[in-house]
Amino acid sequence: MLTFREATLADVPVLVPLIESAYRGDSSREGWTTEADLLEGQRTDPDGVAEVITAPKSALLTAWEDGVLVACCHVADENGSGYFGMFAVVPGMQGGGIGRATLAEAERFVRDEWGMGELRMKVINAREDLIAWYVRRGYRRTGEMTPFPYGDERFGLPLRDDLAFELLVKPLA
Numbered sequence: 001m002l003t004f005r006e007a008t009l010a011d012v013p014v015l016v017p018l019i020e021s022a023y024r025g026d027s028s029r030e031g032w033t034t035e036a037d038l039l040e041g042q043r044t045d046p047d048g049v050a051e052v053i054t055a056p057k058s059a060l061l062t063a064w065e066d067g068v069l070v071a072c073c074h075v076a077d078e079n080g081s082g083y084f085g086m087f088a089v090v091p092g093m094q095g096g097g098i099g100r101a102t103l104a105e106a107e108r109f110v111r112d113e114w115g116m117g118e119l120r121m122k123v124i125n126a127r128e129d130l131i132a133w134y135v136r137r138g139y140r141r142t143g144e145m146t147p148f149p150y151g152d153e154r155f156g157l158p159l160r161d162d163l164a165f166e167l168l169v170k171p172l173a
Helices: 009-023 046-054 098-113 128-136
Strands: 002-006 058-065 068-078 081-089 118-124 140-147 164-171
Touching: 002 098, 009 046, 009 058, 009 068, 009 081, 046 058, 058 098, 068 098, 081 098, 098 118, 118 128, 128 140, 128 164
Parallel strands: 081 118
Antiparallel strands: 002 058, 058 068, 068 081, 118 164, 140 164
């Protein structure tokens, strides 16, 4: 059974490897959410995760199964709307409902704890399979694109020159 809680700074040592394993390198290829064919380099580091945990109007939600961290996601207040990002599920456990449950918890948290009426996220446009997964969960493609921050290694080292972020939005009833 999954249990959810907000991350603390004590969780940083287990959060960083989870996030890295879901996005980058060969371990990420065990799951279907890998960005390894799009980006190299690190996805985050201990300072970046600590910053998300301690920032005002921000929470890093964690999902645990039998005392083991299996997923996380970042939610924040972004100009009165909920923001969703840094979503990671243990690669070998993807496809079993943990991601769906974690996304639902993020939506509940933003709606019930913060009283916000929508959740927004930016997804790499080349990730059509991932965008389709979010659309099946009620997110709407806006067509609003933000350029990929080429040259900023905090976002990874791009392997393609056609990347951008598409804004997806879901009203929270």
